[in-house]
Amino acid sequence: MPRRSYDQYCAAARALDAVGDRWTLLIVRELLGGPRRYTDLHADLPGVSTDMLATRLKDMERDGLVARRRLAAPASVSVYELTPRGRELLPVLQALGEWGAPALGERRPTDAVRAHWLALPVLRELAELGEAGVLEVRLDEGEFYVLVGEEAPRYGDGRYEGEPDARVTLDAEVGGAVARGELGFVAAVRAGHAQLTGTGSLANALTSSPLGD
Template sequence: MSGMRSYGDPCGVARGLDVIGERWALLVVRDLLLGPKRFNDLLAGLPAVSPNVLSQRLRELTEDGVVRRRDLGPPTRVRLYELTEWGRALEPLLLQLGRWGSQAPPPLEGTLGTDSLLLSIKAAFDPARAAELRGVYEFRIDADTYLAEVADDSVQIRRDTASGQPDATLSTDLDTLRAVCDHQITLAAAVKSGALRLNGDPSARRRLTDLLLAPFEPAPQR
């Protein structure tokens, strides 16, 4: 453990919290679940964190073996942060925490980022629907592209592009995507306005939108 504070408890829960219990640590892990990011990308996804605190968390998580740095050589000369295999093992915990936390009252301020929206798909995915939702889908959101693959009984989502032709593609900006998911506008209205585009055959487009909107369907009234 790189930090100065420890619970001093040999229990696995306490030892885990010694590593990821500091403020912002789990949110850094959350924002790396879909793939590597640059420092500035992490900073943009965590607007309430200061650069100094983010640097400190990345340093601690790197020293503890949860995150690793990867430097891309010329001509890009970019430093990326990505999860180690041990860090990726936190995904089921984070998805379950997201399911649990979604039952708490939402904050008065703040909006979901792209990664959080797409991770909601993974958290809400029903394996029983895998056969009907099977396919390869691209989400082009602002300047980023994400690939969602539904196969067997799971959905895998990562920052990437399809190696071949995806079954369907959704292109939009984050504000429009949030508005659709928050039911401020309908998907049909967003398509009609040109703010959102769907490509692919009708069946594949329907599967893509079902996959996207499933976590955001209104809960049934009791």
């Protein structure tokens, strides 16, 4: 299928040529957490058909956003991962999430949710703290971890394989407020609305004087 284009000499239009189709940016959101198998991507993108997901991944490979590779034995499975060009979309997704947060409202019965979908605003706030480290975040829906500092910021689904520098636990009410942009993640920790464990520099930065002081 030929590539569709707005045929406009405008940087925003060129960007939308590559990422403006339905599901593309949500696939990027999932792959920002690291390489994923097709079946894992499908499981964490409720509502996407198998045909649509396959088509979008092919489009993203063609446009240089995604690469596919086969893991070495004993795994021997194919995974999709973002290229450096694809990873550059992290701040784009963070900005979209910040803009869209007020529209979330209360969760509807039909709304799917995954713990790691909260990683984007958490990553943004941690980057502003300026401390390197690994933070594990636990919610009712599950866990995710974020890495900030010396390497490119990223997140992963599930628990961190090693020992994180700090852990934060949010209940459903506080997690929802953070997702909607009503309460900052760091502000929630500093106000005592979240449980924090850890003694390193990252934990200290999370518990330092309230924001704005």
